[in-house]
Amino acid sequence: MSGSAEPSKPESVRTLMTQSPFYPVLQSFIRPDAGIDVVGNEYESHVQIVSGTEIQGRCFIGRGTWLNNATVYQRTRIGRYCSMARGSALGAPSHPVSGLSTAVLFPSICELMGDYETEIGHDVWVGANATILSNVSIGTGAVIGAGAVVTKDVQPYAIMMGVPAREVRRRFDxxxxxxxxxxxxxxxxxxxxxxxxxxxxxxxxxxxxxxxxxxxxxxxxxxxxxxxxxxxxxxxxxx
Known part of the structure; x- marks a missing residue:
């Protein structure tokens, strides 16, 4: 309604808004408390979800993680204090290419794609438009460069770049x-x-x-x- 006051927000949400320098320019939904949504996604506290993010189901999002217009495919577990940039795809399934069709409209194709779990550790930064395929484990502290495609497990604190992604160095000794x-x-x-x-x-x-x-x-x-x-x-x- 025109001229009406903005609905008040819980104190925990207002506090989070003042702590985030990005909030004024991004429409975010902040979950100050832990909980489970209607499609079975489980969230810890202080998760920030920017408008446009898709979380498909049976996922776990750890405390303090930021999802900026990302796609989180089913059965993806994300640790605490991760940062997922715009356009990132997490736990993306691979379509079979040796059969009659690759279309997920056919139940047998979905079965061939598998029901794999993807594990992303804590303090992981995934750059813009990067893709992490399903059935991959990303170690704590890893950095996935913008546009990279991760097809295999990543070691803790590794910096990965390229297609397919390769390790260029570690963040620390x-x-x-x-x-x-x-x-x-x-x-x-x-x-x-x-x-x-x-x-x-x-x-x-x-x-x-x-x-x-x-x-x-x-x-x-x-x-x-x-x-x-x-x-x-x-x-x-x-x-």
């Missing part, structure tokens, strides 16, 4: 990648992650280690590993 995986920082409560120095991995992991040690919610061996890594001199940057 081997020791740092391992420390990040051991820390499982994405398990820390969301409100405690907000103020971490995201541009300083060592300082951020120092604070995460202190949090997890204080709460005793991680194995002692993991704490020992992180403390040893933090006590070591900085490694040379990955090239």
């Amino acid at each position: 081997e020791e740092t990648c391992h420390a990040l995986l051991v820390s499982r920082w994405w398990e820390v409560p969301h409100e405690r992650l907000i103020d971490l120095p995201m541009d300083d991995v060592r300082e951020a992991l120092k604070r995460v280690t202190a949090m997890r040690k204080a709460s005793a919610d991680i194995e002692s061996a993991a704490i020992e590993h992180l403390e040893a890594w933090l006590g070591a001199p900085d490694a040379e940057p990955s090239v």
